Amino acid sequence: MNRYEHSVCLDVSKCNGCTTCLKHCPTEAIRIRDKHAVINADRCIDCGQCIRVCPNQAKKANYKKLEAMDRFRWKIALPAPSLYGQFENLGDVDYVLQGLLDIGFDDVFEVSAAAELVSAYTRRYIRREGVKRPIISSACPAVVRLIALRFPSLYDNIMPILPPMEVAAMLARERARKAHPELRDEDIGVCFISPCPAKVSYVAQGFGSYKSQVDCVVAMKDVYFALINVMSSDKIPTPVSHSGMIGISWATSGGESSAVFNDSYLAADGIRNVIDVLDEIETGKLPHLEFIELNACEGGCVGGVLAVENPYIARTRLQSLRRYLPVSQNFLEEDEENRVPDELVFDDKPVCRPITRLADSMVESMRRMSEINRLSGELPGLDCGSCGAPTCRAFAEDLVRGEAAPDDCVVRLCEQLKAECAELRRRRIGPVRKEKEE
Amino acid sequence: MSEETLCFHFDVDGDDFTSAGQASVQVKKLLRELGVSPEVIRRVSIAMYEGEINMVIHAGGGKADVLVDETSIVIILTDEGPGIPNIKQAMQEGYSTAPDNVRSLGFGAGMGLPNMKRYTDHMEIESAPGKGTTIKMTVEL
Numbered sequence: 338m339n340r341y342e343h344s345v346c347l348d349v350s351k352c353n354g355c356t357t358c359l360k361h362c363p364t365e366a367i368r369i370r371d372k373h374a375v376i377n378a379d380r381c382i383d384c385g386q387c388i389r390v391c392p393n394q395a396k397k398a399n400y401k402k403l404e405a406m407d408r409f410r411w412k413i414a415l416p417a418p419s420l421y422g423q424f425e426n427l428g429d430v431d432y433v434l435q436g437l438l439d440i441g442f443d444d445v446f447e448v449s450a451a452a453e454l455v456s457a458y459t460r461r462y463i464r465r466e467g468v469k470r471p472i473i474s475s476a477c478p479a480v481v482r483l484i485a486l487r488f489p490s491l492y493d494n495i496m497p498i499l500p501p502m503e504v505a506a507m508l509a510r511e512r513a514r515k516a517h518p519e520l521r522d523e524d525i526g527v528c529f530i531s532p533c534p535a536k537v538s539y540v541a542q543g544f545g546s547y548k549s550q551v552d553c554v555v556a557m558k559d560v561y562f563a564l565i566n567v568m569s570s571d572k573i574p575t576p577v578s579h580s581g582m583i584g585i586s587w588a589t590s591g592g593e594s595s596a597v598f599n600d601s602y603l604a605a606d607g608i609r610n611v612i613d614v615l616d617e618i619e620t621g622k623l624p625h626l627e628f629i630e631l632n633a634c635e636g637g638c639v640g641g642v643l644a645v646e647n648p649y650i651a652r653t654r655l656q657s658l659r660r661y662l663p664v665s666q667n668f669l670e671e672d673e674e675n676r677v678p679d680e681l682v683f684d685d686k687p688v689c690r691p692i693t694r695l696a697d698s699m700v701e702s703m704r705r706m707s708e709i710n711r712l713s714g715e716l717p718g719l720d721c722g723s724c725g726a727p728t729c730r731a732f733a734e735d736l737v738r739g740e741a742a743p744d745d746c747v748v749r750l751c752e753q754l755k756a757e758c759a760e761l762r763r764r765r766i767g768p769v770r771k772e773k774e775e
Numbered sequence: 776m777s778e779e780t781l782c783f784h785f786d787v788d789g790d791d792f793t794s795a796g797q798a799s800v801q802v803k804k805l806l807r808e809l810g811v812s813p814e815v816i817r818r819v820s821i822a823m824y825e826g827e828i829n830m831v832i833h834a835g836g837g838k839a840d841v842l843v844d845e846t847s848i849v850i851i852l853t854d855e856g857p858g859i860p861n862i863k864q865a866m867q868e869g870y871s872t873a874p875d876n877v878r879s880l881g882f883g884a885g886m887g888l889p890n891m892k893r894y895t896d897h898m899e900i901e902s903a904p905g906k907g908t909t910i911k912m913t914v915e916l
Contacts, residue, residue: 619817693807699809700845703843707779
């Protein structure tokens with residue numbers, strides 16, 4: 338099986354094994370081994386939660402620097418809509434787009450414009466019959482991977498339409514090829530300005546047999562600092578922005594689903610809330626819903642760990658930015674058959690091995706669970722994390738898998754040592770006493 | 776049930792209505808780890824949820840035991856509540872003796888016992904006024 342290439346990684350020199358990330362990882366992908374964190378690549382979903390909570394900045398995201406674009410003759414920027422929420426007193430999106438041209442990009446294609454197309458195709462897709470419901474958005478890569486690993490029964494509910502970033506990349510390339518037929522494909526570089534590390538992994542990984550059209554994913558915070566140096570309110574920007582309210586709303590939780598123009602939707606944000614909602618859908622306890630929007634980050638994409646501004650402040654700014662914009666600026670012709678073009682559909686999803694099962698066979702799973710239950714009963718139940726596992730139960734699982742040793746439980750070891758000391762004292766052969774006799 | 780049976784025990788607290796349904800969430804997680812199919816998990820967790828709610832509404836809580844082996848999942852719910860005087864009547868859809876205060880939350884629609892029967896392969900009720908109630912539900916694997 339192919340190794341999943343992750344963006345989230347660890348700077349071992351900064352990690353002191355403090356267990357903070359251990360406690361916050363939603364998929365229990367982290368263990369502390371040899372006094373530092375270790376991320377299990379099979380379980381990590383790149384949600385960025387550990388980056389957010391690490392007190393030592395030891396957890397980080399791998400992404401490209403802007404200089405990585407230098408090798409291309411024609412450089413295209415794809416700003417995520419959340420970028421517009423990072424700036425104070427921004428009167429118009431065009432200032433940001435002009436800024437991107439001023440820092441060296443040759444063209445800008447707004448992801449928010451592509452998002453409006455995705456919204457239009459989503460509305461078509463929802464009208465289709467025979468589609469598994471509720472339809473779950475495919476936009477958040479951390480959520481898609483979470484479903485593959487923890488909720489495999491909902492995998493087919495994921496909407497098979499490519500996310501806005503990918504659609505933007507395709508359209509931007511097309512535009513470049515048309516305007517500059519002299520360019521070869523490898524001359525054109527597409528750069529996504531990302532609020533989140535999961536997009537970095539998505540681009541590195543592709544999706545099933547689909548290969549991403551994006552060449553570089555750079556951090557929003559890096560671009561932000563480059564932009565504030567060149568952006569100026571004195572210079573009137575070229576009016577190029579081509580997105581409306583819907584596109585810009587994609588940056589925040591509830592934006593994508595409000596654009597399906599259908600009351601039976603649900604939008605949840607924050608990875609724990611997302612897990613709770615998926616749990617409810619899987620059990621069938623939710624009333625009938627057409628569409629589910631899930632964002633791993635609190636507040637939606639504005640809450641990504643590579644963004645600069647507080648997500649709620651960014652949200653407020655976006656509200657005023659989109660205020661006098663048309664509802665949408667990207668339309669589709671009426672289509673009775675509710676078609677979605679083949680090139681925007683991914684028909685195979687990556688093969689993932691679900692992490693919920695203890696073993697491949699039910700017999701072996703039962704044997705392991707019985708063993709885990711027995712061991713859990715012997716553990717203190719404090720979930721202190723000192724053994725390197727997030728909970729006593731996770732530690733019992735590690736023991737059964739042979740990935741931990743019984744003495745790793747410091748609470749139990751301490752009790753054993755105390756008992757042994759007492760026994761030594763009782764026999765009066767303790768080391769202290771011996772010294773005195775000498 | 777063979778020797779290789781896994782047993783799980785849950786105390787269903789009758790004092791706190793807001794915590795009702797916790798045991799079925801736990802069971803769902805355990806069954807998932809065992810690799811039980813999502814459809815079976817769904818049926819077990821709905822049947823168990825309904826049973827738990829019943830114990831909280833009518834009997835002031837009780838006990839839930841879940842036994843899993845390779846062939847089936849058995850849920851045994853035991854309470855020391857007032858008992859069911861007429862089981863046939865209680866099994867009718869829409870028949871409910873739930874008090875008004877829980878109806879406002881959407882419970883008490885008279886679908887609890889019928890749903891438990893619907894979502895399991897086999898259900899036995901043992902109950903008499905003043906003697907409490909024991910319900911045994913089986914879902915085949």
